[in-house]
Amino acid sequence: MTLSVSIESTSVVVTLPSRLDGTNAAEAETDLAPVLAAGRTVVIDAANCSYISSAGLRLLLILAKVLKPQGAKVLIAGMAPQLMEIMRITGFDHLFDFCETLGEARAAGV
Amino acid sequence: MFRVDGYPTHEYGDFKLRPGKPLPFGATIVAGGVNFSVFSRFATACDLVLFHRHEAEPFAIIPFPDSFRTGNVFAMTVFDLDYETIEYGYRMDGPFDPDAGHRFDRSKVLIDPYARSLSGRNVWGETPDWTTPTQFRSGIVPDDFDWQDDKPLEIPFGDLVIYEAHVRGFTRHPSSGVRHPGTYAALREKIPYLRDLGVNCLELMPVHEFDEFENSRRHPETGEMLLNYWGYGTIGFFAPKAGLAATGSLGMQVDEFKAMVADLHRNGIEIILDIVFNHTGEGNENGPTIGFRGIDNKTYYMLTPEGYYWNFSGCGNTLNCNNPMVRSMILDCLRAWVSEYHIDGFRFDLAAILGRDQFGAPMESPPLLETLAFDPILGKCKLIAEAWDAGGLYQVGSFPSWGRWAEWNGKYRDTLRDFLRGESGCVGPMAQRLAGSPDLYRWQQRDSHASVNFVTCHDGFTLHDLVSYDSKHNEANGENNADGCNDNRSWNCGEEGESIDPEVLALRHRQTRNALILLLLSQGVPMLLAGDEFAQTQHGNNNSYCHDTELSWLDWSRLPANRDLFRFVRLMIAFRRAHPVLRMPRFLDVVGHVADLRVPSLSWHGTEAWRPDFSSASRTLALLLCGERAQGGTEYIYVAANMHWEAHVFELPDLPGARWRIAVNTGIPAPEDIWPPREEPEPADPRSVLVGPRSVMVLLADRG
Structure with missing residues (x-):
């Protein structure tokens, strides 16, 4: 498993690894299959993630693209500011809500 | 859907292969792998060279089996490649026979003419490791940007107010107050400024991959490292320059560039790219072999009968634009920029070269220009010619247009400057310019929108310098003030250079406004040079191409001091946009x-x-x-x-x-x-x- 997925009462929490790139994005995609199928609000815990490559960003965007039309929110919690900045600069930020902490994201996701 | 071509048929070492598809050219992500396709008419063999990013030595060199060649195209699909972390190049075998036009060199790893990204200069100005034999490598980029509802804006041409800027120069100065100075991302940060000013079209000086270290040298006296700062010297026509991206070191310049385009469009601003199809950054026979020269010299370059390079560009070589293969590369390139990047139009540098035949002779009806005029994908985009070249072909008023091409109206600039400085005999010509230059365009049944009017552009004085200097001051370029245009038609208003004389200053203020107002009241399409709205100066340098310094960077600290001028320009742009009679599509x-x-x-x-x-x-x-x-x-x-x-x-x-x-x-x-x-x-x-x-x-x- 590249991503740890925990199903909680109101949302699904997906925890990102320290690096998400071309070497593990394919495996991460497999890990996300049940999340995509559930169609529920997802909180992405990015607190321990220090690098997301272009492939990783594409994977996150696909997640949001699939879930948002189903009415689910996709929140990113605790992301390092420089990663958020990269997402913004490269146009990968527009489908996500960003929260500082996991707790905040859980509350916002309800 | 089941397809049987997603599986390998051949092996080479650990690599699984399949005969590739010859089209499209370039490296394309396909089911299970990457399809590599490259054209060379005269090569006898070709190798695909694969690198891991940041590693000096290739991890694989895979010869294209002869059975993978279709006609003059080498094509191969390689399976199980991680497109994010690999880079590639080609080695071409063929004759080295300059007299016959061939300069193959099997030792060189060449970039792909169709590469969607290049690495080697990912961080602007970082001194290259010149001992590395392969200075540039091609990258593989998915074309999957989430454009949402974006498309080119298709603002009527006559309604544009064009603003010409250099990506790096626009925000590199410490006074610009942006987070990522000198980048596409920083340009996005300045969109509110552009909106406030009221321009609706941003024309960017070259953003296609070039080597800022092309002909780099130290100024013998000042010690300044002189670079190819402007960027007229393309090596990758399909690739946005990584060194102009905040995320270039991550290889994400393509996404960053597209995010900038989308944001400009959201704010009602079109984007036109200055594109340099007249020559490449490989120079003449003494220049480096980066791609074209080693892939098919005789196809890509205009050669003299002795096998040397025609130099109609003044930059060492001339791209062989009316060779049918080069024509189709140019078309593929522009189509990619319109369809993949949503670009609204192009300004073709030294475009007269695009109308020369393979021997350099001007053509009546150049097939390349006609093709671009009628291409369906380019069908709504703006085509603007710099209608002259360095070989003496001057086509302002006669550039072949098919009703589609507009021109940088050099005569507009000259007439306005002469009228402004009070030369005699200018009232009649100025009337023509104000009316949209019917003397130049009416005879061909073209309308005033054939004319892009300007008084200043990147090439030459800024507007402040036009009213502050009688002659150029290019000593900082290291060529004893011999470079740059001498025909400036400028007037210093009584004192050369900066002045504290209130009368001189008052006159300069007036002349600046006179120029801008005549420009913005003329029929045709006005173009402003970035920074002229706050009196940007280059201290009399009229050819700042080599200065990656405060000489070229917009000094935003001049904005507060020149608020009145900014307000004047803003209100004049609004005036033009409020009054349709100033931008009539037909000659009045x-x-x-x-x-x-x-x-x-x-x-x-x-x-x-x-x-x-x-x-x-x-x-x-x-x-x-x-x-x-x-x-x-x-x-x-x-x-x-x-x-x-x-x-x-x-x-x-x-x-x-x-x-x-x-x-x-x-x-x-x-x-x-x-x-x-x-x-x-x-x-x-x-x-x-x-x-x-x-x-x-x-x-x-x-x-x-």
Whole structure:
């Protein structure tokens, strides 16, 4: 498993690894299959993630693209500011809500 | 869907392969792998060279089996490649026979002419490791940007106000106040500024991969490292320059560039790219072999009978634009920029070269230009030619257009500058320029939108310097002031360079405004040079191509000090956009009546109404435009230009039932030099106005 997925009462929490790139994005995609199928609000815990490559960003965007039309929110919690900045600069930020902490994201996701 | 071609058929070492698809050219992500396709007419063999990013030595060299070649195209699909972390190049085998035009060199790893990204100069200005034999490598990029609803804006050409800028120079200066200076991302941060100014089209100087270290050298006296800062020297026509991206070190310049385009479009601003198809960054026979020279020299370059490089570009070589293969590369490239990047238009550098045949002779009906004019994907995009080249072909007014091509109107610039500095014999030519240059374009049934009007551009003086210097001061370029244009038609207003003389300064302020107002009131499409709205200076340098320093970077600290000028430009742009008669799609006629049966659409006047003075000694000209108002009814715009050193009374044309109001008077200091809508005062005398020395007044009236 590249991503740890925990199903909680109101949302699904997906925890990102320290690096998400071309070497593990394919495996991460497999890990996300049940999340995509559930169609529920997802909180992405990015607190321990220090690098997301272009492939990783594409994977996150696909997640949001699939879930948002189903009415689910996709929140990113605790992301390092420089990663958020990269997402913004490269146009990968527009489908996500960003929260500082996991707790905040859980509350916002309800 | 099941497809049987997603599986390998061949093996080479650990690599699983399949004969590739010859089209599209370049590296394309396909089911299970990457399809590599490259054209060479004269190569006898080709290897694919694969690198891991950041590693000097390749991890694989895979020869294209002869069975993978279709015609002159080498094509191969390689399976299980991680497109994010690999880079590639080609080695070509073939004759080294310069007399016959061939310069194959099997030792060189070459970039792909169709590469969607290049690495090697990912961080601007970082000194290259010159010991690395392969300075550039090609990258693989998915074309999957989430554009949402974006598409090119298709603003009518005549409604554009173009703003020419250099990506790095726009925000590199410490005063720019952005987070990522000198990048596409920083340009996005300045979009609110562009909106405030009111321009609706951003024209970017070259963003296609070039080597800023091309011909780099230290200035012998100042020690400054001189670079190819402007970027006219493309090596990758399909790749946005990574060194201009904040995320270039991560290889994400493509996404960053697209995010910038989408954001510009969201804000109603089109984007035009300056694209340099006249030559490449490989120089002449002494230049580096980066790609084209080693892939198919004879195809890509115009060669003399002895096998040397024709130099119609002044940059060492000439791209062989009307070779059918080069033509199709150019077409593929432009199509990619429109369809993948949503680019709104192109400005073709030294475009006269695009109309030369393979031996350099100008053609009557150049197939490349015709193809671009009629291409369906380019069908709505703007095509603007710099209608001359360095080989002496000057085609302003005669560039083959098929009703599609517009031109940088060099004669507009020259005439306006001469009129501005009070040269004799300029009133007649200036009238032509104000009317959209019918003398240049009407004979071909072209309209005024064929003319992109400008008084300054990246090449030459800034506007501040145009009114502050009689001659160029290019010593910093390290060529004893020999480089750069001598035909500047500039005037320093009494003192060379910076001045503290209040009279000199007042005159410069006026001349600056006079130039801008005539530009923004002319029929045709106006183009402004970035920074002119806050008096950017290059200290008299009219050819700053090599300076990656404060000499070239926009100094935003000049903005507060020149707020009045900024306001003037902003209000003038708004004025142009508010009055349709200033941007008519057809030439206005001195005998035509559109809105008012008694007043022609366009009429010329002098100090006496209805009596223009086109004599050689005249320096006064007035223009009356009459047309339909945006909100209905009829409007009249009267422009009195007095480029004489004495004041003159201009009799106003009598328009029964309409009252004149003063919109602009450059003879009066700010803020009364220009009035916002509905605040315009009426002239003291409704029959005439006194126009000060070297001043322009604009009055308007309406009816109904």
